[in-house]
Amino acid sequence: MTELLQYVLSGLTVGAVYALVALGFTIIYNASNVVNFAQGEFVMLGGMITFFAWQAGLPLPLAAALAILAAAAVGVALNKLAVERARGAPVVSLIIITIGASIFLRGGAQLVFDKQLHRFPAFSGDEPLVIGGATILPQGLWVVAGAATVFALLYLFFTRTLTGKAILATANNRVAARLVGINTDYMMTLSFALSAAIGALAGVLMTPITLTSYDLGVAYALKGFAAAMLGGMGVPAGALVGGLMLGLIEAITAGYVSSVYKDAVAFIVILAVLFAMPQGLFGRKSTDRV
């Protein structure tokens, strides 16, 4: 029982990060119908910039804030310089653009920073907390709490603020949104900034546990994309459930079956879910206009 609890705790920690990355995919997908494969690079930028700013003498909270702002700026640039200019291009072309952006950012990070693994101290020490015989790092609680806060704030943002509703309107129908006076280009830029900031936050929270390096973006992009699809692309609740499920499946497989096949089991579950529910767990049934 303790064993299971242990796997659940570590699964939730990793799953919370996947959920945040998946949420980043969801926000951009909703605003622009683009699946942004550079999403993982925001996670990398969050961790790397925080580390180097902290090493340069900045206090950790300030370094983290700087990293999140910088990542948001990169997100805006990605939208303005690349995605917006390719409006109307086929979906596969947009995929290649974001993959190109991801390779570009990875190459840039390798050049500006270095190829080493980095870590900055956990926010509240490294003494594990004991819960019912199982342990969790205080940083793990930070990750889970951080993810919960982001999801709660975004829920309020999308349901209670005019800007949030304008983004949802843009997602629903771009032309109609423009007709009622919404600046859809601005909403798209905002979505990229928001989603990059969320990715960077995930990177900041996770780095004390998993370390960071210039090339960890691909893995996070892969898992975040898978989690978003598992939940149903475009649905924030799907991102949350998909991310947590993916983390739990991985942790439990690693614990009871085999750690080398944990990714394999995760993908088998995703395939099984998609066969039964081709739109993911929470995805809306789409109908084509003929």
Added chain:
Amino acid sequence: MRLSSSKHLTLLVLAAIILIAPFGFPSNFYYRIGSLIFVNGLAVTGLVILIGFAGQISLGHAGFAGIGAYACALAPQYLGLHPALAMLLGTALSAAIAWLIGRPILRLQGYYLAVATLGFGILVSMVLANEAPITGGPDGHEVPELGLRKLLETIGLDLSNAQFWYAFTGLFLLAGTWLALNLHDSPSGRALRALHDSEIAARTVGVDVTRYKLSAFVLSAVYASLSGSLLALMNKFITPDAAGFLHSIELVTMTVLGGAGSVPGAVAGAALLTMLPQVLTVLQDYEHMILGLIMMLVMIFMPSGLVPSLSRLLRGRT
């Protein structure tokens, strides 16, 4: 008539390039780059059929390349098959697996199809990397000599190893291109392109959408598998990277950069992305940044890919 003449022209130009290019090769290294382009071009031609004709995306086709490659590595060792037969076995295996998984997977659309194929590719590469006692694991596995070059020598055709593989893979690419070009203009090709534009419309006019999608998937898997086998036999060594996610992405990128719907675009995309890293090694640290930049620029300014965009430009000029 015009279409068929442009088809023959494409084949003729491709054959001419393959024949004439070696006269400008200063060293054996260039034969090797050429062979790599042909091997990649073969897999990409398969993806042109799947992505460009049928409009179905796959982020896991390196999985089939991995199956083809490891068939050539493992079947000779465990089953005592000749490498050429192993290649056929790999092709049959890939086709069978594509047929089996294609039935449920191809019901998915768009990004859901992308993640399902991605999952398949990752499963294959994980099995290859983790079953070390059989496959050699991440360190890779050696592949026996094909032996065809020795056979050619006995009949008096004396080629260096690099020259032989250049010619051999070039022939495969020509055959693959010929098949894809014929398919494009055949009734089946028209059915595929119809379902690309609108599945519902295609179904309405009586196209068996499920069957055609599945055929395109199986055919592209065969292309990928052959490409993997050729790579393994040429290098006499193979690692699970051949089946990896990054290789899948690389293949899709080649397909789209060249022009997803264009058969000559497949070769152009493969050539560009195979040569680029060789050229960029001079710039060392900037290699990845430039590669990413080129991918973005081509897609922003030529959204339908290099070959279709350039040919439109040329036609506009004349």
